[in-house]
Amino acid sequence: MYETIYARADSVSDAASKMGSAGDGKYISGGMTLLPTMKQRLAAPDALIDLTSIGDMGGVDSSGRSVKIGALATHNEVNSSSALRSACPALADLAGWIGDPAVRYRGTIGGSIANNDPAADYPSAMLALGATIHTNSREISADDFFTGMFETALSDEEIVTGISFNAPEKCSYEKFRNPASRYAMAGVFVAKHADGVRVGVTGASQGGAYRWTEAEDALNANWSPDALDGLAVDEGDMLSDIHATAAYRANLVKVMAKRAVAGAK
Amino acid sequence: MSKVNITVNGKATSATVEDRLLLVDYLREGRNLTGTHVGCDTSQCGACLVMVDGKAVKACTMLAVQADGTEVQTIEGIATDGNLHPMQEAFRENHGLQCGFCTPGMIMTGIDMVNRHGTDLDEKTIREDLEGNICRCTGYHNIVKSIAAGAKAMAN
Numbered sequence: 001m002y003e004t005i006y007a008r009a010d011s012v013s014d015a016a017s018k019m020g021s022a023g024d025g026k027y028i029s030g031g032m033t034l035l036p037t038m039k040q041r042l043a044a045p046d047a048l049i050d051l052t053s054i055g056d057m058g059g060v061d062s063s064g065r066s067v068k069i070g071a072l073a074t075h076n077e078v079n080s081s082s083a084l085r086s087a088c089p090a091l092a093d094l095a096g097w098i099g100d101p102a103v104r105y106r107g108t109i110g111g112s113i114a115n116n117d118p119a120a121d122y123p124s125a126m127l128a129l130g131a132t133i134h135t136n137s138r139e140i141s142a143d144d145f146f147t148g149m150f151e152t153a154l155s156d157e158e159i160v161t162g163i164s165f166n167a168p169e170k171c172s173y174e175k176f177r178n179p180a181s182r183y184a185m186a187g188v189f190v191a192k193h194a195d196g197v198r199v200g201v202t203g204a205s206q207g208g209a210y211r212w213t214e215a216e217d218a219l220n221a222n223w224s225p226d227a228l229d230g231l232a233v234d235e236g237d238m239l240s241d242i243h244a245t246a247a248y249r250a251n252l253v254k255v256m257a258k259r260a261v262a263g264a265k
Numbered sequence: 266m267s268k269v270n271i272t273v274n275g276k277a278t279s280a281t282v283e284d285r286l287l288l289v290d291y292l293r294e295g296r297n298l299t300g301t302h303v304g305c306d307t308s309q310c311g312a313c314l315v316m317v318d319g320k321a322v323k324a325c326t327m328l329a330v331q332a333d334g335t336e337v338q339t340i341e342g343i344a345t346d347g348n349l350h351p352m353q354e355a356f357r358e359n360h361g362l363q364c365g366f367c368t369p370g371m372i373m374t375g376i377d378m379v380n381r382h383g384t385d386l387d388e389k390t391i392r393e394d395l396e397g398n399i400c401r402c403t404g405y406h407n408i409v410k411s412i413a414a415g416a417k418a419m420a421n
Contacts, residue, residue, distance in 0.1 A: 006267060006284040006330045028331075035326050036308050038285075048284070050331065100397025101377065102311065105320045106327070182396070 002044040008053050012136045012159055015049050019157045022047035027159060029072055030106035032099065033115050057110075057161055062087040065167040071110025071134075071160045075099070078109060087167040089265065090189065091129070094121050094173045099182070110160040116208055118149045118239065119183040123209035125173065127200030128189035131165040149208040168193045172264040174256040175203070178243055185244050186252035188212075190260040196220050199257060204249045205237050215257055225258040269333040273298070274342025282329050289313045289324035291332075292339060300340035300369050304399070311398035314370040314377075315339050321377035323397070340369035343376070352376050352415035361411030363402035374398050375412040376419075384420035386413050 009015030019025050025047035028034055037043040051057070051072065058072035062083035069078060078084060078095035085092040098104060098112075098121055112122045113133060126133065126142035133145045136159045145153050154160070168191040175187035184203030191198050197219040202209040218227040233253045238246035270279045273296055280295055292298045292315065304312030306325050313324040316338040343350040349357065352375045362368045378386055378394050391409045400408060 001285045003283070004285050006328060008333075031328070031331070032308070032326065035328070039306070048328075052331075100311070101374070101381070101394055102314060102321050102323045102397050103308065103326075105322055 001038045002041060004038070004045055004048055006048045006050065008050045010053055012054060012057070012161060015051055015054065015159060016136060016157050018047070018049045022049065025049055027051055027114075029108040029111045030074065030103075031111075032103050032107035033111070033117065051110075051159065060084050062167075066164070067091075067167055068162060068164045069109055070162045071108060071113075073109050075104035075107050075109070075112075076101070079104065088129070088165075088171055090171040090173045090191075091125055094125055094175075094189070097121065097173075097175055097177070097182075109163065113145070113163065114152060114154060114160045116146055116148075116150055116152050118205070118208045119178075119185075119187075119203040120209075121173070121175065121184060121187055121202060124187050124189040124200035124202035126163060126165075127209055127211050128171065128191040128198045129165040129168065129200075130191075130193065130198055131163045133160060134162045134164065135160055143211070146209050149206065151208070166193075168198075170264040172260040174260040174263065176252050176256055186249055186256050188253060188256040188260050190219070190257060190264055192219075192223060192264060197223065201253055201257075204233075204239060204253050206239055207237065212253070212257065219261065223261070225261045228254055228258050228261070267330050267333070269329050271329070271332050271334075272336040274338055284328065284330050286329045287325055288315070288317075288327045288329050288332050288337070291329035292324060292337070295329075298339050298341050302366055302369060304366065304370075309397070309399060310367065311370040311374060312367050314373040314398070316373060316377070319380065321373050340372060343372070350376070351418035351421075352379075352412070355415030355418055356408075356411040359407050359411040359414055361403070361407045367398060367400045370398055371395075371400065371408055371412075372415075375415050378412060379416045379419050384416045386416045388413065 023046050026045035028048045029051050058070040060081040061068045075095040075098045131142045133140045171191040173189045175184045186204040187202040189200040199212040199215045233250040235246040235250045238249040240246040302312035304310035308326040314321045315324045
């Protein structure tokens with residue numbers, strides 16, 4: 001790891017001001033992606049601004065169908081929230097499939113969303129749930145937030161403070177895990193809202209997480225796994241690597257989507 | 266450089282460290298607590314697991330400065346009055362190790378499982394929760410047995 005300096009922020013404004021005075025800084029919360037990346041010298045921020053001491057930026061709150069999750073909520077907290085489990089069980093399950101127990105104690109939902117790794121789980125859920133991403137300066141719909149692999153609508157000093165959504169009538173997440181890394185080779189989050197179905201896909205596309213709108217149309221017409229039988233996912237958009245070819249991933253997206261619809265609750 | 270104050274195995278420690286120093290290096294080289302191992306150094310194998318404020322975290326993926334103000338417990342800190350911790354004793358009784366390199370992390374993760382799920386652990390839960398711990402000798406069978414037995418012993 002290259003040399004860096006570390007500072008703890010005690011408020012969102014303190015963090016933004018520390019970032020403003022750093023040359024090429026990075027915000028850090030759990031650091032479950034950032035630190036390994038720095039250790040491999042793939043990232044070399046000259047300052048780390050730690051957000052984890054900021055108050056009022058964690059926790060999972062759910063009243064009725066309205067769900068709010070603070071950016072600093074760890075995957076373990078999201079996974080073990082009984083309020084979330086009754087409002088939107090698929091999101092709680094999703095958090096429990098990230099990494100391993102030690103990683104889930106440290107990694108946060110805000111960090112995962114801001115990093116927008118193409119194989120991260122949360123972005124697909126944010127898209128399918130029609131979530132709003134809250135930052136220190138504005139609210140951004142998930143549709144506008146995820147702009148490409150490792151790319152988001154965030155500006156350099158902007159901080160994700162939390163996410164919110166209205167729980168759908170039914171939802172489910174199905175993930176085909178890489179047998180070694182457990183990252184999603186294809187993950188599909190399906191949510192049936194009162195005003196329509198939304199389908200978020202992660203792990204598969206060269207463009208990062210995306211909405212599979214053809215599947216949404218088919219499921220709006222017929223809420224059943226069979227509704228997807230006639231659809232084909234375009235291989236041209238899919239990632240291809242040593243783990244899976246584009247054709248394999250394209251097929252996985254459809255298989256995961258069908259399983260998600262079958263398991264939605 | 267930053268000054269850190271970390272309580273390690275109940276003892277207050279303090280040092281001025283490079284901001285990029287990993288917690289595992291602070292423990293091993295700064296405090297001479299070499300029971301916490303570095304296996305993969307890429308957050309996968311769990312040989313470096315320690316408790317930070319009661320939660321098992323990978324000390325190779327946390328900076329010492331991030332641990333400032335916390336209480337850290339390592340494998341050296343779980344025995345009491347010269348008696349092995351019940352989870353350590355269970356690994357000894359059930360032959361839960363061969364080379365022993367992964368064992369400190371396995372024991373810490375076993376204790377963490379009890380903290381999260383209680384002392385009655387079934388095999389499926391143990392195997393699932395061993396996701397972040399890698400052993401290259403045993404095939405895990407006796408590790409699973411050891412954690413189940415250690416958990417039961419912790420009930421007493």
